Amino acid sequence: MQKQKQKKVNNQSGAAMLISIVFFLFISLAIISGLVSPSIREFKNANVDLNSKKSFFLAESGSEDAFYRILKNKIIGTSEIITLDSNSTTTTITTLESGEKQIMSLGDVSNYQRQTGIKLSAGSGVSFNYGVQVGQGGINLSGSGTVNGNVYANGPITGDSSAIITGTAISANSPAILANQSNGSGIPSYDVAFGNTTNTQDIAQSFQVTTESPLNKIQLYIKKIGNPSNATIKIVNDANGSPGTNILASGTLSSSSVSTSYGWIDVSFTSNPLFNVGTTYWLVVDASSFSSKYYTIGASNDGYINGIGKIGKVGGTWNNTIPLGLDYYFSIYLGGLTGLIEGNSHSEWNQLHVGTISGSAQAHTVNYTNATGNIYCQTGTGNNKSCVSQTDPTYIAFPVSEANILQWKAEAEAGGVYNGNYSVGWAGATLGPKKIIGNLTVSGGGILNVTGRLWVTGEITLNGGGTIKLYSSYGSNDEVIISDDEVSISGGGHASGSGVEGSYIMMFSTSTESDAMLISGGAGAVIAYAPFGTITISGGAALKEATGYRIIVSGGSSITYESGLTNNNFSSGPSGSWVVEEWGEK
The missing domain is CATH 2.60.120 (Jelly Rolls)
Known part of the structure; x- marks a missing residue:
């Protein structure tokens, strides 16, 4: 019998190939890891950088929001939180001993924080931020009286159903009792x-x-x-x-x-x-x-x-x-009275209209008022909306100080003194700076070209088509004419700036009387200012801004606020508002 041949199996066959594959795999993973790790690190770094930038711009938004509110005299607390896309910035406003304001805003995005700050100082001048600013005497609108802009009052705001305030109306509490x-x-x-x-x-x-x-x-x-x-x-x-x-x-x-x-x-x-x-x-x-x-x-x-x-x-x-x-x-x-906005009718069917374009009503008490925006109040009745609770508005000072008034008078007197009443008729005249010890009258279609500040110790009367205007050299600047008595504009009387956009003339009365300023059927590019007395605007008169202890608007008259009034540039003296001293990351 033939002896069978036995075949020997080699169990080591393919080992070298397997080792090669494993070795190749490890080499590949090492190469891939070497390539991916920097990418991951770069992605993480980019994400950190993105969140950091988000935090910075969020902080900037908080600073800018606070700065805007301060500049526009809008209500703002000492601390504000703004939330955007689930991230937040906390802004704090501090008044320093020097009178400067410090705005600090801390942005926080996924625990990455950046902080920005602004330091503001008060500008030496006048800034009008409202169509009407009124003292504790308050404002009353009737007979289709209209304010095209915002109203801030340290006293009551009242009006009938024909009266309109197109912006926000704020009635602050008067100073402490x-x-x-x-x-x-x-x-x-x-x-x-x-x-x-x-x-x-x-x-x-x-x-x-x-x-x-x-x-x-x-x-x-x-x-x-x-x-x-x-x-x-x-x-x-x-x-x-x-x-x-x-x-x-x-x-x-x-x-x-x-x-x-x-x-x-x-x-x-x-x-x-x-x-x-x-x-x-x-x-x-x-x-x-x-x-x-x-x-x-x-x-x-x-x-x-x-x-x-x-x-x-x-x-x-x-x-x-x-x-x-x-x-x-x-x-x-x-003093010690709480703010009030109220319709004179005392009827929910004939309400005072506030914010007809955009705006809210804000006072401790709001009654018989129809507002487009929210009604912020502690108590209210007869309104178109329920009260939304917030801190009561606070008293704010007028934009012109006693120091401003004294400076203006001194500058007028430096130009010389005219003794007696000064009248301008059809022939016209050019005057200023000058102090007039007597009355000033412009009538008969005459034009008084103002070349400098005027201070009149008596009355100022502008009627019969008379015009007071600033000389063309004023450009976009403004001027003030002061009376220690009554200011009356009627019968087609007109006052205006230089003719350049943004130029205004301020008619200023220091009288404490109920007829400190009477404006009827005239006006122009005029700022009416009577901080101690009453301004009465009637007969379809139209002007640009009014500030007074008490203001009465009736007979289809209107006050139309213009943005240029936020920073008035008088030829000398006031130029207004807050000045940025520092702005940057802290």
């Missing part, structure tokens, strides 16, 4: 009984205030005998050294709030009249007469220098006190 006039403390030297006989039925105390501000309340240091009836408290005018008959405000002294021992009793009023500095007013307590039920008020002898006490009867005879020269214990409180 303050006892402007007061007499008496401690145990009274004298006790004066009243309401016990006909001849001593009522008492009255005269006074003068030192600050123009609305009446808030009064206090009396008083007690009662028995249980007298309530008494009426009145604020009236002066009539030859005695109380007059013109009632400015009234309130009620509740007998139940008065005890048989002396105490200070508050009395509030149904209206809040504005008091003029240097004007005598009377506080009158009008009581009933009953021999066993009456009041007693504390008094001192010559303790109060701005008035005097009297006793008698309302509608009858007023007599001096016994002894002569007594002053009652009293206090007059001014």
Whole structure:
């Protein structure tokens, strides 16, 4: 039998190939890793750089937003948070000891933070940021009176259903309540009984205030005998050294709030009249007469220098006190009123219109108002929207300071003094800088070309087609004409800048009267300014900006704000707003 051949299998076959493949694989992975790792690092670095840049631009957005709000006098807190695409920037605004403002904005994107900062200083000048800025006297619009722009008031904003404010309307709370006039403390030297006989039925105390501000309340240091009836408290005018008959405000002294021992009793009023500095007013307590039920008020002898006490009867005879020269214990409180925006109709069907183009209504109390934007208030009724709660707007100062006024007057006087009334007729004239001790009248179609600042100690009257305009050399700059008395523009009277866009003329009155500025059926490129008195705009008059203690707009008149007013350039002096001192990353 043939011996079978045995075949030997080589178990090591292919090992070299496998080793080669594995080796090649490791080499490939090493090469790939070497190529991919830098790419991954670059991707991570790019992502960090992107987030860092996002954080920087987010911080810049916060700084710019705060700067814009400050520049435009918009409401902004000391700290603001802006969120964009789930990322945020926190902006803080700090007022430094020097009066400068520091804006710091910290951007945060995926925990990558960048911070930018701006330092602002106040510019030496005037910046008008509202179509109307009004003091504690407030503004009232009626008869299709219109403000094309924003309104900021340190007093009430009221109007009828035909009135329109196209932008935002803000009524701020007035300054904190303050006892402007007061007499008496401690145990009274004298006790004066009243309401016990006909001849001593009522008492009255005269006074003068030192600050123009609305009446808030009064206090009396008083007690009662028995249980007298309530008494009426009145604020009236002066009539030859005695109380007059013109009632400015009234309130009620509740007998139940008065005890048989002396105490200070508050009395509030149904209206809040504005008091003029240097004007005598009377506080009158009008009581009933009953021999066993009456009041007693504390008094001192010559303790109060701005008035005097009297006793008698309302509608009858007023007599001096016994002894002569007594002053009652009293206090007059001014200010402290909350902001108010209200439709005069007191009807939800005839509301005051605010923000007809774009804007909101902002005040502590908003009543009978129709707003396109939000209504920010603490209380409200009869509105087209519910209140959105936010911090009440705060008092802001007027853009022109007393120092500005004194500087302007000095610059006018430096150009010489004209004694007597100055009249311009059809022949026209060129004038300025100059101080006029007398009145200034432009009428009969005449043109007064202004070549410098003017200060008129008397009245300024512009009527009969008369024109006051700035000389062409002013270019885009502005000028101010000051009157220490009434300014009247009527009968086609017109005032304007140089004719170059952005040039304005400011008609300025320092009068404290209710007729400080009367503008009817005229105006032009005019800024009307009466910080201590009332501006009345009627008869279809049109002007560019108005700032006054009180403003009344009626008869189809309008105020149309222009953006150029945010930075007025007067030929000397004011030029306005905040100046950037520093801006960069911190």
